[in-house]
Amino acid sequence: MATTFPSTEWFNAICELVNNDPAFRQLGTVDSVIGVKVGDKIFELTFEAFECTGVREVAESDLRDMDFWLEQPYDKWQEMLNNIKVHGAADLTHTLNTIDLSMPEGLARSHDGYRRDAFYRFNQSIQDFFNASAKIETKFAEESALTA
Amino acid sequence: MANETIAIPDDLAAKAQEKDWPLDLVQQALAAGAPAEQIMSYMDMGVTADQAREFMAQGAAGPQLDLSWMDTPTEWGTRAKPTKHGLTLEAINIGRYGEIPDVWEHMTEMPRGAVPIPGVEAMGYSIFQKQEVWSDLCAPMYEEAIQRRWRPATDVPWDSIEPLPDDLERAIGQVCTYLSEKAQMEADIIGRWEPEISYGYHEVKLYLATVVFEDARAVEVFRKRALSNGGGLGLQSPGWAFRSVVDSRNFTEMVALQFVLQDSLTLAEYQFGEKYAKNAAEKYIFAHAIEDKARHVAYGISHLKYVLLHRADRRMEIERYLDKGEGMLLVDDKKDTAARPAWAIYFAGGKENIAEGLRIYDHMRRQFVTQYLARLRWATLERKDTINPGLRAYVEGGGE
Numbered sequence: 001m002a003t004t005f006p007s008t009e010w011f012n013a014i015c016e017l018v019n020n021d022p023a024f025r026q027l028g029t030v031d032s033v034i035g036v037k038v039g040d041k042i043f044e045l046t047f048e049a050f051e052c053t054g055v056r057e058v059a060e061s062d063l064r065d066m067d068f069w070l071e072q073p074y075d076k077w078q079e080m081l082n083n084i085k086v087h088g089a090a091d092l093t094h095t096l097n098t099i100d101l102s103m104p105e106g107l108a109r110s111h112d113g114y115r116r117d118a119f120y121r122f123n124q125s126i127q128d129f130f131n132a133s134a135k136i137e138t139k140f141a142e143e144s145a146l147t148a
Numbered sequence: 149m150a151n152e153t154i155a156i157p158d159d160l161a162a163k164a165q166e167k168d169w170p171l172d173l174v175q176q177a178l179a180a181g182a183p184a185e186q187i188m189s190y191m192d193m194g195v196t197a198d199q200a201r202e203f204m205a206q207g208a209a210g211p212q213l214d215l216s217w218m219d220t221p222t223e224w225g226t227r228a229k230p231t232k233h234g235l236t237l238e239a240i241n242i243g244r245y246g247e248i249p250d251v252w253e254h255m256t257e258m259p260r261g262a263v264p265i266p267g268v269e270a271m272g273y274s275i276f277q278k279q280e281v282w283s284d285l286c287a288p289m290y291e292e293a294i295q296r297r298w299r300p301a302t303d304v305p306w307d308s309i310e311p312l313p314d315d316l317e318r319a320i321g322q323v324c325t326y327l328s329e330k331a332q333m334e335a336d337i338i339g340r341w342e343p344e345i346s347y348g349y350h351e352v353k354l355y356l357a358t359v360v361f362e363d364a365r366a367v368e369v370f371r372k373r374a375l376s377n378g379g380g381l382g383l384q385s386p387g388w389a390f391r392s393v394v395d396s397r398n399f400t401e402m403v404a405l406q407f408v409l410q411d412s413l414t415l416a417e418y419q420f421g422e423k424y425a426k427n428a429a430e431k432y433i434f435a436h437a438i439e440d441k442a443r444h445v446a447y448g449i450s451h452l453k454y455v456l457l458h459r460a461d462r463r464m465e466i467e468r469y470l471d472k473g474e475g476m477l478l479v480d481d482k483k484d485t486a487a488r489p490a491w492a493i494y495f496a497g498g499k500e501n502i503a504e505g506l507r508i509y510d511h512m513r514r515q516f517v518t519q520y521l522a523r524l525r526w527a528t529l530e531r532k533d534t535i536n537p538g539l540r541a542y543v544e545g546g547g548e
Contacts, residue, residue, distance in 0.1 A: 028296030029233055031288070049232035092431055097438065098423045101515070113522025114449055120415065120442035121292070124435055 002139035005081060006038040006146070008055050010138065011045060015052035017132040024132075025050045030125045032118045035062075035069025038077055039146025042069070045129075047122070052129065067118040068110035070096070072103060078140055081133055089131040096127050160184045167191040173200060180204060220263050233295075237287040237351060252276045252348025260348050273346040279458040280399050283450040286351040289443050293358035298436045300369040308428035309377050315499040316426070322382030322490035323421070324374035330414060331366035333390045334406060334444075338363070341399060355447060362440040369433050376429075382490065386483035392476040396469075400455055404466055405473040407448020412523065413477070415441045416516035417491075420508070424495045445523065453527040467534065470524075474536035481538075513542040 003010045018024040030047040035058070037043075044062060046054035063069050072080075076099070083094040092098070100107040100119070110116035119126070154175050156164070164174045169191060177187050177200065190200065228240040240246075245261040252260075255270035275281055312320070338360050345353050374381050389410060396402035418441055422434035455462055481488070491512070492505030517539050524531050 029292055031292075051232075092425060092428070095422065095431070095435070097419055097435065101419060101423045101511075112526060113519065114446070114526035117442050117446055117523070120419075120438050121446065123438055123442075127435070 002137040004141050005077070005133075005138045006036065006041050006043060006141065008043065008057055010133075010136075011036070011043055011055040013136050014129060014132050015045075015055055017135055018129055019051045021132070024125065024128055027125045027128060030122045032122055033066045034118075034126065035066045037063070037069050037071040039074055039143065040148040041146050047125070064111050066110070067112075067115040068108045070107050071105075071109055072099065072107055074143055074146060080130070081138055081140075084131055084134050085138065088134045090127065096130070097123060154178045157184050160188055163188050163191050167197075169197045169200070173197055176204060222261060222263055233291060236291045237354070238291075241287065248278060248282070248351075249348055250278045252278075252346045254346065254348065257347055260350060271347075272343065274344045275399060276346050276348070278349065279455055281345055281349055281352045281451070282454050283352075283447050284454070285447055285450045286355040289447060290351065290355040290358055293355070293362065293440075293443055296439060297361075298365075300365060300372060300433070303436075304369065304372075304432050305428045306372075306376060309373075309430075310427065311378060312426060313498055315493055316497065317377060317379035318382065319490045319493035320377075320426070320430070321374045321379040322486050323494055324370040325382040326385055326484075326487050326490070327414070327417070328367050328370040328374070328381075329385050330390070330410070331363040331370070333387075333393070334410075335360045335363035335367065337393055337396075337402065337406060341402060344399070359444055359447070362444070366437055366440070369437070373430065373433060383486045385487065386480055388479040388483060389473070389477045392473045400451070400462070400466065401469045403448050403451050404469045407444050408452060408523065409470060409473045409477065409520065411441055411444045411448060412520040413516045415445055416512050416519065419515065420491075420495065420512040424497075424508070426494075426497075449523045449527050452524075452529065456528050463529075466529065467531070470529075470531065471534075471536070474539055478536060478538040510542065513539075517542045 003013050029049050031049070032047050034045045034047065035042055036045065040060075042058050042060060042063065044054070044056050044058045044066060045052060080090070080094050080099065084090050090096070096107060096119075108116060108119035110119075156171060156174055156178065160174060161171065163169075164171060174187060178184065195203075223244040226243055226245065228235060228242055231239050233239075241248075248260075253276070254264060255273060256264070256268040257271045258264050258268070311317075338356050342353060342356055342360075345356075347353075371381075393402060393405045393410060396405060415438065418434050418438045422431060422438060425431040425434055452466060455466070488506070488509055489502065492502050492509045493499055494505070495508040495512075496502055496505030517535070521532055521535065521543070
């Protein structure tokens with residue numbers, strides 16, 4: 001059954017996949033609170049030690065408490081996830097770092113120049129998290145559903 | 149049992165005669181439980197009859213051991229508990245063992261929390277103040293570095309590298325030469341500082357050991373890439389920027405120049421290396437090198453913040469180190485005729501598009517300066533207006 005992106009259900013499904021994947025654990029510890037902003041919808045992902053320990057939908061004001069958040073236009077989210085689905089993982093042109101450098105404002109954003117560096121410190125775990133979406137059926141929400 | 153009742157094997161008796169061991173001594177040894185073969189091997193090793201008698205006499209009296217060390221007044225009963233991250237350095241920093249002093253008063257290699265003994269020679273440490281080296285990130289980042297390690301020989305998908313046009317292979321060879329050299333320099337510099345830091349701050353020493361290891365891995369992996377696809381190494385770097393780090397006279401100066409300034413540049417280079425990777429192997433290499441380098445930067449900037457919080461009077465001093473380092477970095481830019489065009493050819497995919505590559509190179513430099521300034525701002529150092537004009541020019545330019 002397809003799971004709708006973006007939604008807490010979708011992120012929880014990915015959490016469950018990576019938490020049960022020895023390869024994700026092998027990448028090492030991740031300690032970070034990360035946001036994913038799609039349209040007006042914002043999701044907070046908490047990583048602790050070797051697991052994704054929490055997913056919740058939050059408000060714009062909560063972004064300040066996160067290390068960083070990932071933000072790009074909705075069609076770019078769809079392109080990234082479709083690319084991952086097709087290749088089983090992001091290809092050379094759709095990795096998080098590559099997308100980050102392709103956007104004037106960056107994909108990873110933060111109110112804090114130091115905490116944003118968590119994007120680099122845990123980059124491969126976060127990439128692995130999104131790559132895991134290749135293993136589920138994703139249904140994309142209507143764009144109109146992403147406005148507050 | 150009386151010694152005379154024990155029979156001596158013929159070969160042992162013959163050996164005893166040959167080696168001048170009295171038979172009563174041989175019987176005594178056999179009575180004590182020594183096998184005949186072992187006694188013969190002692191004889192062959194040159195153990196004399198007198199030495200054997202002395203040894204057996206000591207055994208009969210029992211060892212005289214000094215057990216007063218068992219009364220050492222360390223904090224006893226400590227039971228550190230593993231956390232979600234395992235039994236980490238932070239998890240064992242409990243009680244007296246977790247008290248990190250502002251000033252460490254011991255010249256020897258005594259571990260923190262142990263009891264000193266008199267008469268031990270000094271180790272030659274020169275750093276005894278916490279503010280000189282500390283960052284609260286040292287212990288967790290040591291664990292992070294250990295957990296997030298990777299193995300270039302087998303993890304990198306080397307088979308994904310296919311033949312590249314000669315100009316592109318030469319460009320990546322030059323880039324790898326430059327990155328490998330930078331990493332070796334950092335490892336050498338940090339290795340030199342390790343013995344200066346007293347044992348009271350073992351978290352710093354341990355974390356720096358991972359930096360040296362990660363630099364070694366960078367030396368290894370970029371050298372391997374250069375030599376794996378029909379190309380080779382390129383020109384060495386002029387080394388002006390390295391010089392400012394090598395010549396650092398105190399630890400915080402070295403941290404400001406290496407971990408904050410130089411490593412911010414290297415981190416930006418790795419980011420762009422990842423974006424413009426020509427194959428999965430290069431993608432993997434740069435992506436993982438990014439993680440290692442981001443930890444180095446995090447240590448550096450958090451150390452600067454710690455220093456400024458505890459020794460506000462060092463602010464001007466640190467600004468001066470950065471002035472010097474930024475200036476030397478720009479000298480390198482002028483003297484290094486290879487790195488910039490090599491990066492540009494790599495980015496553009498060939499010599500024919502080098503103008504586009506140079507534009508991307510400027511974007512990389514802008515990314516470096518922007519992130520460097522943002523990190524310094526977090527550490528309470530605002531250098532937007534005081535940064536070397538040559539570097540400021542990158543952020544005053546346009547976007548990619």
